[in-house]
Amino acid sequence: MLGGVEHWTNLVLPEDRDGALRHLEQARGGEATIHEFRICRPPEGEERWIRNTDFPLRDGMGRVQRIGGIAEDVTDAKRATQRLEVLVNELQHRSRNLLGVVSAVADRTVKQGGPVEAFEERLQALSRALGLLSQNGSDTVEVGALVRAELAAHTEAASEQVEISGPEVRLRARQVQNFALALHELTTNAVKYGALKGSPGHLAVTWEAVLDRHGHRRLALSWSESGVAINPETITRRGCGTELIQEALAYAMQAQVDYILGSDGVRCRIEMPIS
Numbered sequence: 001m002l003g004g005v006e007h008w009t010n011l012v013l014p015e016d017r018d019g020a021l022r023h024l025e026q027a028r029g030g031e032a033t034i035h036e037f038r039i040c041r042p043p044e045g046e047e048r049w050i051r052n053t054d055f056p057l058r059d060g061m062g063r064v065q066r067i068g069g070i071a072e073d074v075t076d077a078k079r080a081t082q083r084l085e086v087l088v089n090e091l092q093h094r095s096r097n098l099l100g101v102v103s104a105v106a107d108r109t110v111k112q113g114g115p116v117e118a119f120e121e122r123l124q125a126l127s128r129a130l131g132l133l134s135q136n137g138s139d140t141v142e143v144g145a146l147v148r149a150e151l152a153a154h155t156e157a158a159s160e161q162v163e164i165s166g167p168e169v170r171l172r173a174r175q176v177q178n179f180a181l182a183l184h185e186l187t188t189n190a191v192k193y194g195a196l197k198g199s200p201g202h203l204a205v206t207w208e209a210v211l212d213r214h215g216h217r218r219l220a221l222s223w224s225e226s227g228v229a230i231n232p233e234t235i236t237r238r239g240c241g242t243e244l245i246q247e248a249l250a251y252a253m254q255a256q257v258d259y260i261l262g263s264d265g266v267r268c269r270i271e272m273p274i275s
Helices: 003-009 014-028 075-111 114-135 142-153 172-192 240-253
Strands: 033-041 046-058 063-075 140-142 162-165 170-172 203-212 216-226 256-262 265-271
Touching: 003 014, 003 033, 014 033, 014 046, 014 063, 033 256, 046 075, 114 140, 114 142, 114 172, 140 142, 142 162, 142 170, 142 172, 142 203, 170 172, 172 240, 172 265, 240 256, 240 265
Parallel strands: 162 203
Antiparallel strands: 033 046, 046 063, 140 170, 203 216, 216 265, 256 265
16 A cells, blocks of 8 residues: 555545454455445545455465455445435335325315316326426426416416416425415316406416515415406305315415405415425
8 A cells, every 4th residue: 555554544534444444454364355435535635435345465375465455436326326315215205295195186086076077187287297397307396387387287378367477486396296286276266267267357476485483485475366256155165176275285385375265256375485
């Protein structure tokens, strides 16, 4: 070893040093070993992973005279493996979360006596949200993209009836599914009964990032319909969609939801934590 064993061990991170020396002793005892450890590479002090192959070199009598070794920098492979583990864990988490959401939607739809078409439409809303996650290649989706994607699935994107505005605010993957379902319910209700059913209805969707009293960031989204003739007294029960908006968001994402069915349309304000 250039500079001797002490020089070499000084490069090894303290928490890996005992293991590295133990493998050297095994090679001195006549056993070939393969082990991995981290070093702090001079002069910049970068941490690197090394895979060492140590083996004894013997004389004609079979006695160990030297130790041979091959050191390979495996940092890139190590990081790739760690990244893959993170991705697999995230995929498993998303899959479990998605199955839970689908199960809850199916359960609510069936118990409410809703048609199969309503369940299929909710699955399509989830699919659109997951598609946005895949397109970005990250674990976040911008709120504006979710709003526009859901509205575009049900009405003309450039409709004069719709006003959309807000800054760039990103939601994590674990928030996207339930939030997308809430947008879907608001949109389909607006198409069937509200501002998007026909003229002269108008819909304004706006959002902003606000701070709560503890200084934590929250998304505040307002859904405001107008120009709709609705008699709230004719509404005798809450549907599955209203429950998804008011209860699922509050339970799954600690959101605060104010939902009012007024005489000229729906007013809904959603506040929820964001990172």
